Amino acid sequence: MSLGNCEIYEVGPRDGLQNEEREIPVRDKIALIDCLSRAGFNRIEAASFVSPKRVPQMAGSGEVLAGISRAAGVRYAALAPNMQGYRDACRAGADEIAIFASASEGFSKANINASIAESLERFAPILEEARHIDLPVRGYVSCVVACPYDGAVAPAQVAEVADKLFAMGCYEVSLGDTIGAGTPDSVARMLLAVRDVVPVGRLAGHFHDTNGRAIENIDAALSLGVRVFDAAVGGLGGCPFAPGASGNVATETLARHLAALGYETGLDPEVIAEAAALARSMRTQPEPAQ
Numbered sequence: 001m002s003l004g005n006c007e008i009y010e011v012g013p014r015d016g017l018q019n020e021e022r023e024i025p026v027r028d029k030i031a032l033i034d035c036l037s038r039a040g041f042n043r044i045e046a047a048s049f050v051s052p053k054r055v056p057q058m059a060g061s062g063e064v065l066a067g068i069s070r071a072a073g074v075r076y077a078a079l080a081p082n083m084q085g086y087r088d089a090c091r092a093g094a095d096e097i098a099i100f101a102s103a104s105e106g107f108s109k110a111n112i113n114a115s116i117a118e119s120l121e122r123f124a125p126i127l128e129e130a131r132h133i134d135l136p137v138r139g140y141v142s143c144v145v146a147c148p149y150d151g152a153v154a155p156a157q158v159a160e161v162a163d164k165l166f167a168m169g170c171y172e173v174s175l176g177d178t179i180g181a182g183t184p185d186s187v188a189r190m191l192l193a194v195r196d197v198v199p200v201g202r203l204a205g206h207f208h209d210t211n212g213r214a215i216e217n218i219d220a221a222l223s224l225g226v227r228v229f230d231a232a233v234g235g236l237g238g239c240p241f242a243p244g245a246s247g248n249v250a251t252e253t254l255a256r257h258l259a260a261l262g263y264e265t266g267l268d269p270e271v272i273a274e275a276a277a278l279a280r281s282m283r284t285q286p287e288p289a290q
């Protein structure tokens with residue numbers, strides 16, 4: 001019996017690759033995105049216009065967006081931390097922008113060298129300009145359960161930042177368990193608080209699998225009505241500013257799990273397997289094919 005649709009938002013080419021130490025050639029990133037473009041995703045996070053000194057792996061983002069073969073109906077997203085990043089992303093032809101805030105001050109400072117309040121001030125003109133050209137902006141809240149610098153994060157703090165991003169015009173707010181500290185209980189407590197201020201249909205879950213609980217946490221989020229989940233093909237990833245954070249939940253694992261539960265993702269498992277093999281081959285320490 002079908003339980004309806006669930007969307008996987010593919011973040012492998014950005015959240016996945018940004019943490020790899022080995023320099024990955026632009027042509028390899030393009031090949032991965034082109035493969036993912038055949039898999040049936042609506043949205044693929046393909047690029048990040050941040051400081052190349054802070055995240056060297058994302059330095060070729062403009063060339064990546066210029067080189068991909070765009071598939072009809074797929075939106076290619078790019079991260080932008082400030083107006084400079086926003087303008088670069090627009091010039092490169094990003095179809096949507098992702099801004100990224102944190103629920104904890106420690107991570108905000110380490111990640112983007114700004115307090116939470118300062119980061120929201122930086123994002124305001126992005127939302128303003130994007131609104132004029134009908135460019136969708138997605139908002140991230142990181143550290144929704146715990147922060148590698150400040151420890152446990154209260155659900156009310158997450159709700160406050162999610163509320164602000166939504167009120168500023170983000171069409172969707174993705175809730176990031178950046179260091180995979182969540183449990184089904186802590187994720188549910190956090191979501192209950194956030195659901196009070198942002199409609200659940202505008203929320204997405206972004207679960208890193210550091211402690212092997214991403215799937216359980218996704219189940220908790222599903223039971224509270226979340227139907228969009230970020231995932232990285234091959235389980236790539238992590239954040240350079242969150243020590244110990246490992247990859248996102250793997251797209252192929254999540255797609256299988258959702259299908260077994262009865263949700264439709266519209267993804268082609270064979271193409272996903274092909275992309276996962278490609279992604280794994282790009283790892284600094286490549287893993288054997290599964």
Ligand SMILES: CC(C)(COP(=O)([O-])OP(=O)([O-])OC[C@H]1O[C@@H](n2cnc3c(N)ncnc32)[C@H](O)[C@@H]1OP(=O)([O-])[O-])[C@@H](O)C(=O)NCCC(=O)NCCSC(=O)C[C@@](C)(O)CC(=O)[O-]
Binds near residue numbers: 114141143206241
């Ligand atoms: C945010 C900044 C830029 C502030 O950086 P800053 O040092 O405060 O900024 P600044 O304005 O003083 O600029 C410093 C230098 O960066 C340059 N710069 C300034 N802006 C840009 C830009 N847009 N693109 C390219 N260069 C830029 C600027 O031109 C200058 O260059 P310099 O004069 O030294 O040669 C910096 O701290 C940064 O780039 N941080 C990296 C943040 C990042 O990419 N983090 C990883 C992604 S977030 C994440 O992974 C979490 C998430 C989203 O996946 C969800 C989850 O799991 O929780």
